[in-house]
Amino acid sequence: MKDIAFGQYYPVSSFVHKLDPRFKIVALITYIVAIFLANNYYGMAVCALGFFLIVLCSRVPFKKVFRSVKGIFVLLIFTAVLQIFFYQESENAKVWQWWIFTVSDESLLHAGFLVLRLALLVMVASILTFTTTPVALTDGLESLLYPLKLIRFPVHELALIMSIALRFIPTLMEETERIMNAQKARGADFESGSLLSRAKAVIPILIPLLISSFRRAEELGDAMDARCYAGSKVRTKYKKLKFSWRDLVGLLVIAAIVVGVVFLKRFGAV
Amino acid sequence: MRIQAERLSYSYQAGSSFSAYALKDVTLTIEEGEFFGIIGHTGSGKSTFVQHLNALIKLPTADKKFKPKKPKKGQPAPVYPSLVIGKYDLGDKKTNFKELRSKVGIVFQYPEYQLFAESVYDDVAFGLKNFRSELSEEEKTVLVRDAISAVGLDYESVKDASPFDLSGGQKRRVAIAGVIVTRPEILILDEPAAGLDPLGKKEIMELLHSLHRDWCKTVIIVSHDMDEISENCTRAAVFSHGELKFVLPPSELFLHDEELKALDLDIPVTAKVRLALKAKGIDVQTDFTEEDFAEKVLAYYKGVRA
Ligand SMILES: Nc1ncnc2c1ncn2[C@@H]1O[C@H](COP(=O)(O)OP(=O)(O)O)[C@@H](O)[C@H]1O
Ligand SMILES: [Mg+2]
Numbered sequence: 001m002k003d004i005a006f007g008q009y010y011p012v013s014s015f016v017h018k019l020d021p022r023f024k025i026v027a028l029i030t031y032i033v034a035i036f037l038a039n040n041y042y043g044m045a046v047c048a049l050g051f052f053l054i055v056l057c058s059r060v061p062f063k064k065v066f067r068s069v070k071g072i073f074v075l076l077i078f079t080a081v082l083q084i085f086f087y088q089e090s091e092n093a094k095v096w097q098w099w100i101f102t103v104s105d106e107s108l109l110h111a112g113f114l115v116l117r118l119a120l121l122v123m124v125a126s127i128l129t130f131t132t133t134p135v136a137l138t139d140g141l142e143s144l145l146y147p148l149k150l151i152r153f154p155v156h157e158l159a160l161i162m163s164i165a166l167r168f169i170p171t172l173m174e175e176t177e178r179i180m181n182a183q184k185a186r187g188a189d190f191e192s193g194s195l196l197s198r199a200k201a202v203i204p205i206l207i208p209l210l211i212s213s214f215r216r217a218e219e220l221g222d223a224m225d226a227r228c229y230a231g232s233k234v235r236t237k238y239k240k241l242k243f244s245w246r247d248l249v250g251l252l253v254i255a256a257i258v259v260g261v262v263f264l265k266r267f268g269a270v
Numbered sequence: 271m272r273i274q275a276e277r278l279s280y281s282y283q284a285g286s287s288f289s290a291y292a293l294k295d296v297t298l299t300i301e302e303g304e305f306f307g308i309i310g311h312t313g314s315g316k317s318t319f320v321q322h323l324n325a326l327i328k329l330p331t332a333d334k335k336f337k338p339k340k341p342k343k344g345q346p347a348p349v350y351p352s353l354v355i356g357k358y359d360l361g362d363k364k365t366n367f368k369e370l371r372s373k374v375g376i377v378f379q380y381p382e383y384q385l386f387a388e389s390v391y392d393d394v395a396f397g398l399k400n401f402r403s404e405l406s407e408e409e410k411t412v413l414v415r416d417a418i419s420a421v422g423l424d425y426e427s428v429k430d431a432s433p434f435d436l437s438g439g440q441k442r443r444v445a446i447a448g449v450i451v452t453r454p455e456i457l458i459l460d461e462p463a464a465g466l467d468p469l470g471k472k473e474i475m476e477l478l479h480s481l482h483r484d485w486c487k488t489v490i491i492v493s494h495d496m497d498e499i500s501e502n503c504t505r506a507a508v509f510s511h512g513e514l515k516f517v518l519p520p521s522e523l524f525l526h527d528e529e530l531k532a533l534d535l536d537i538p539v540t541a542k543v544r545l546a547l548k549a550k551g552i553d554v555q556t557d558f559t560e561e562d563f564a565e566k567v568l569a570y571y572k573g574v575r576a
Contacts, residue, residue, distance in 0.1 A: 187400025207386035
C-alpha cells in the first residue's frame with residue numbers, strides 16, 4: 001500500500017530537484033503541449049530525447065520512472081487494441097486480414113504512436129512529483145495562481161487545503177492500516193466473500209477513519225488558532241521562491257523541444 | 271495455550287535497500303497462565319512482535335506463494351522462523367487462522383478509535399458475528415452481556431448507547447469487551463493504559479487482573495510503565511532495536527538497572543529507592559513490588575532498632 005510509485009518524492013539532490021517549482025509546473029504544461037503538437041515519430045523522438053535528458057538530470061532511477069506507467073497499463077493496452085482494429089487506413093496501406101480483424105502497417109504505427117504519447121505524458125508528470133516536495137508544489141501553484149486573487153478567488157486557502165491534504169495522505173494510510181488490523185483481529189474479512197459482503201466489510205474501517213479525520217481536523221484547526229494563524233493577509237513566507245540560472249537552462253531545453261517539434265511537423269502526420 | 275516463537279525476524283521493507291529489521295531473531299516461550307510484560311522504547315519492535323501472535327503479520331512459510339528455497343551445495347538448508355501457539359502452527363499455510371484469531375485476542379493501542387457501530391451492543395457483538403456466526407441471537411446476547419459486565423460496565427445502561435457518547439475510559443472498556451467477547455485464551459493488550467490519568471491506569475490494571483483471574487488464561491501487556499510491570503507481571507521481555515535482550519521475572523530483571531539504563535529504559539520507583547538506600551549502605555532484597563518493598567524496609571528498621 002505504501003509504495004505507490006506515482007506521486008512519491010524521491011529525495012536526492014539534483015539539477016531538476018533544485019529548479020523553481022513554478023518553472024517546473026509551467027515546463028510540464030509546455031512539454032505536454034509539445035507532446036500533443038508532435039504529429040509524427042520525429043517529433044516524438046525529440047520529446048523522448050528531452051525526457052531522457054530530464055530523467056538523467058534528475059538522478060531518479062529510470063526503473064522508478066518507468067514504473068509510474070504501471071498505473072495506466074490497462075488503459076495503454078486498451079488504446080492500442082482499439083487503434084489497431086478500428087483505424088481507417090488509406091488505400092495504399094499494407095493490410096493483413098484474419099477473421100473479422102483487419103490489421104495494417106498504418107494502424108500499427110498509429111497505435112504505437114498513441115501509446116508512446118500517453119506513456120511519455122505520465123512519466124514526465126511523475127518526474128514533477130519525484131523531484132518536487134508536496135510543499136514546494138503547492139507553494140509553486142499558489143504563486144502561479146496569484147493573479148486569480150484579483151477576482152477574489154481564495155488562492156492561499158486553496159493552496160493551504162491542498163498542502164494539508166497532501167500532508168495527511170500518509171497519516172491516513174497508516175491509520176487505515178491500523179484500523180484494518182484491529183478489525184481483522186476481530187474476525188473481519190476483507191478478502192473473500194461476495195462483492196456485497198466485501199462492500200459491507202468496509203464500513204468498520206470507514207467510520208472510524210472518518211471520525212478520526214474529523215478529530216484530526218478539529219485539533220489542527222485549534223492548533224492553528226492557538227498560533228494566531230490568519231491566512232494570507234499577514235503571513236510572510238519562510239522560503240521565498242527565486243528563479244536561478246538553472247531555470248534559465250531549463251527554459252532553453254523546453255524551448256528547444258517545442259521548436260524542434262514544431263519544425264518537424266513539416267514531415268507530415270503518422 | 272503455550273506460545274513458542276523461534277528465530278522470529280521481520281522487516282517492513284522486505285527487499286528494499288534500507289531493510290532494517292523491525293524484529294530480529296527473537297526466540298521466546300510464553301507459558302499458559304502467565305501475566306507477561308513486554309517492554310522496550312518506541313520503535314523497538316513490541317507491536318511487530320505481538321502482531322505475529324495474531325497472524326496479522328504472517329510468517330514467510332505461511333504465505334500462499336511460499337516455496338522453500340533449495341539449499342545451495344555445501345550450505346546448510348535455510349532455517350525459517352517458526353511460531354507455534356497451542357495446537358496452531360502459524361508457519362503452516364493450512365492453519366485455520368480465523369479460528370486462531372478468535373483464540374488469541376489483541377487489543378490495539380487506543381482501541382477506542384476503532385469503534386464503529388451504532389450501539390455498544392453491536393460493536394461488542396462484531397467479533398461474535400465474524401467468528402461464531404453459528405450461534406443463535408440468544409446465545410450471542412448472553413456472551414455480549416457477560417463481556418460488557420466483565421469490563422466493569424453496566425450492561426442495561428450502556429447496551430443501546432452510541433459508543434461515541436461514552437467517556438474515554440468507558441470507550442476503552444467497550445473496545446476491550448469487543449475483543450474478549452469471543453472468550454480468547456490469550457489476551458494481548460498493546461499499551462492498554464496509554465493516555466489515561468493515574469486513576470484510569472490503576473483501574474485498567476485492576477480490570478486486567480480480574481480478566482486474568484476468570485476470563486483469559488494468559489494475559490500479555492505491552493507497556494512503558496515499569497511500575498506496572500513490576501507490580502503485575504510474572505515475567506517480562508525487554509526489546510531493543512528488534513532484538514530480545516532479557517526475559518526475566520521482575521524481581522530479577524530490575525537488578526539489571528545499568529543495562530536497562532543503557533537501553534534508555536526506566537526502572538520502577540521501588541528499584542530507584544532501593545538504589546538510593548544502597549548508596550547509603552542499606553541493602554534491601556526485594557521482588558520490587560511496592561508491598562514487598564515496604565515490608566522489607568520495615569523489617570530492616572525493626573532489625574536496626576532491636
Ligand atoms: N506499518 C509499518 N511500516 C513500516 N515500518 C513500520 C511499520 N510499523 C512499524 N514500523 C517500524 O518497525 C519498527 C518497530 O516498530 P514497532 O513494532 O511498532 O515498535 P514499538 O511498538 O516497540 O514502538 C520501527 O522502526 C517502526 O518504524
Ligand atoms: Mg507500538
